[in-house]
Amino acid sequence: MASYPTRFASTLELARLPWFELVDGELALADPALGPSIDVHTHLGMSFVLPSRIDLARRWPATEHYLPVTSPLDLEVYANRNFSPAELATLGRDLTLKSLTAGGMRRTHTAPNLLGEMKRLGVVGAVLLAIDLPLISDNTRQWAEAARGHDELVLFGSLHPLVADLEGALDRQLALGIRGVKLHPAMQLFHPSGPLALRIYRACGRRGLPVLWHCGPVGIEPALGRWLTQVEHYRAAIEKNPETTFVLGHSGALQLEAGIELARRYDNVWLEIASQSLSGVRTILEKVDPRRVMVGSDWPFYHLAMPLAKLFIATEGAEALRRDVQYHNAARLLGLAPAEA
DSSP, X not given: OOOOOOEESSGGGGGGSTTEEEETTEEEESSGGGOOEEEEEEOOOOOOSSOOOOOTTOOOSSOOOSSOTTSOEETTXXXXXXXXXXXXXXXXHHHTGXXXXXXXXXXXXXXXXXXXXXXXXXXXXXXXXXXXXXXXXXXXXXHHHHHTTOTTEEEEEEOOTTOSSHHHHHHHHHHHTOOEEEEOHHHHTOOTTSHHXXXXXXXXXXXXXXXXXXXXXXXXXOHHHHHHTXXXXXXXXXXXXXXXXXXXXXXXXXXXXXXXXXXXXXXXXXXXXXXXXXXXXXXXXHHSOGGGEEOOOOBTSSOTHHHHHHHHHHTTTOHHHHHIIXXXXXXXXXXXXXXXX
């Protein structure tokens, strides 16, 4: 088995790997046959409190990823360990104060910028994971408008356990075209197995909608968010809703082994690999049914090429496994025909 570098002076240096090249200064697949891929963990620019002033239809010359593509990159650590203290401070401001405006890095987190990066890397489908809070945001509707006319963009809606008229709210999002629901206990501040959250899972199960959770502590969130996302807190919800498909975003994050244990024990649990280290991806593929593992990037936090690089290295010599994780599993979960996907 070939040996590949795992530390790079920048994300752009992933072009040192045989699967990528630089085209006009942008990372691209070296061979289109290495695609297609479906990325099940992406976001656009989010807004809260004030009406959104982000133009999600605008194309910018460059995407300002939260981890800049010029910063050092180590594939062997959990992804957020690559941030410098200054970059973490910028990230924090952008996710809080800048969410009230159209300023900051988020202004470049638009549909055209995502679609451009997807095209260069053979990513033919991206799941947009909206996150909403009661009364003070409407990201699901705004992202539905941004995705209109782009079949490559698959929308997951967002509900909060405190939402009034849960069934009506979910059906209104279905009318917008959602194919699943995203929940983020740390950002939305709820216990993943609390009684109000259980209502959402039951409603999704009745409609055949998968639920993708942010799952597991990541080490840079506030203490309450870190407690709410302990992987063990998700178990009761899974056990009580066997008819609902759950995707553990980040595969349990820094509690990877606990996330793997849930996927091994419950057939309705899937994993996606966003932010996991290369060794973490290898462990997932060794221990979990590979038909329930998918690629995710957490764009615009990270470049779309990062998880692909880890998957390509981890599946060297196992092309059928690579294709399943890269593409077929997500197409099956989302109900996409191969041509549509």
